[in-house]
Amino acid sequence: MDTLLTLKRWLVGRPLKTREQAHVKIGVLKGMALMTPDALSSVAYATDQMELILAVLIGAGMAEQRITDVLGFSMLGTALIVCLAFLLYLAYRNIIAHYPMGGGAYSIGLNDLGRVWGLSAAATLIVGYTLTVAVSVAAGVDAVAPVIPFVGAHKLLFNVLLTLVIMFVNLRGTGESAAVFVPFTYLFIGCILLLGVGAGIQALRHPEEIHLPTAAGMHAVQGMSLFLFLKMFANGCSALTGVEAVSNSVPVFKDPSVKRAQRTLLALIVTLSGLFFIVSTVATVHGLRYDPDVPLIHQEALEVFGDHGIGYAITVLISLATMCILVIAANTAFTGCPALWSTMARDGYMPRWMLHKGDRLVYSNGIVFLTFISLLLTIGFEANVSRLIPLYGVSVFYTFTISQLGMLARLLRERERGWKTRLVLTAFGVLMSGLACATFLVTRFLDGAWLVLVCVPLMVVMFIKMAGHYKQIREDLRYDFSQPFCASDTGITIVPIASVNKASVNALRYAVTNFKNVIAVHVVTGDTEEEMEHKTKKIEEEWERLNSGVRLIVIHSQYRAVAKRLQRFVEFELQKYSPENITIVLPQFITRRWWHKLLHNKTGGVLLAWLILNKSVKVVTVPFRLSK
Structure with a gap:
């Protein structure tokens, strides 16, 4: 046990006190490193x-x-997607202001559109977050595979290992994980800016190598249809994944948390x-085509910086930064999803243990659970980005649609100053x-998008069932203060004993000290009547020597089933006493080694499980620790 605790401290760090909460909150600089990599990283595969x-x-x-003329449509799609990005900013900026406790699309859907809308948004957010882990790690491994062949040959293994590394970093706390990821986030931003500057310099030095798309050339492209453009637009919208993470995690920012979240x-x-x-732009002007084995950014780096000398070193750096x-x-996802689950748990739609903060003041249960689900997806889809993207796209854009639809409903209801302009933009x-979501759903339905249609309704039903369960618990446990409180004088306390030993006498002493009307019960088993009589005489003699003043009841079991015979005895007593007036005191000895437990029968455990699951009697276990 001490070894495990030491290992945990080494991996996770020392426990933090609740009053240290303020020290683990973050500002805009770390917020960019913690909550934006999902969105920023999508730049690495959205154009692809x-x-x-x-x-x-x-x-x-x-x-x-x-x-280049064909690729000009990707530039047009990029422009539309950037417009959508700023519309999403306006929507999520208002969501952050109205829901400072977090929750994003879930909160606005729940409060402004209705329970089913909110829960369906939560379900798709959860699907999106789990896929974020699987897709991001898989895309990262793919990005470095051309540079490091060993990684490419063991993709699945590296996906699993990297997912576990990120889990442990997040278990160390928000502040520490942000500090770890700050250099990598800004390194990637710097690398893409360097790529842009390098491409600009190259264009000025060698303008003959640059080809700009023309309106006439794009118009003359054969086979381009509105449906194909919408399909391309939907795929490119994967660049917007992760935008909602900031609105889900407002409480992790330093005060004023709303302002810092909006700036982030x-x-x-x-x-x-x-x-x-x-x-x-770089891909379009250089006419770089899609290659399933070589990511577009790697192609661009080779085109701009070359494949030898310092230029190739920069190319490798860009590939590593992309990975x-x-x-x-x-x-x-490790920041946003546990925060979302905690918000839902507060509302009763997720298990209460999702509210628990671990030693490092993060939702450690949610982090571990997210890791488990994501690894299942990674292994199930063999870490293939193209197979995971269809599920991803539908989930992400459904939540975007719900968020903006909720703001639309709020604007129509409140009609504050300037609401008409915001209404049109929203x-x-x-x-x-909505168009991107529908296009993803239709065009990638058979590729796996149908799973979202199956999973989301099932998850919504599950959330509603959970809420119903918690509501029923509150009803069942609500005390009626109109009834006077009084203690009952009539009751019985039963102490099952296997023999007169230290463990059973310890339990008996506890029962006599704390309860009235105590009886001991012993079940005799044997292969013959003579053997059972001999065992009965022996236990009665030992009981008499004990001189406890407690009545002993000896029961013969003809079927050699001790636990079942004790169960029948309890059921018999339930005919005379109400369940709340019966107490069972169970002796229990604790072994020193884990394997010692395998050497003993489980009579006490079976009886305890039966009593807890089937009867409303009170059960007390009295432990006795063995010395060796």
């Missing part, structure tokens, strides 16, 4: 996902200008938009995010 759709329009041997959200949207434009941001993007945001 758009080009995946456009790949069907690019033929072998196509001229570079024609390729604005910094996220501005940074995300800039990085997304850089990645999409790091993709992996720590999972940290957004309605446009609902339309765009």
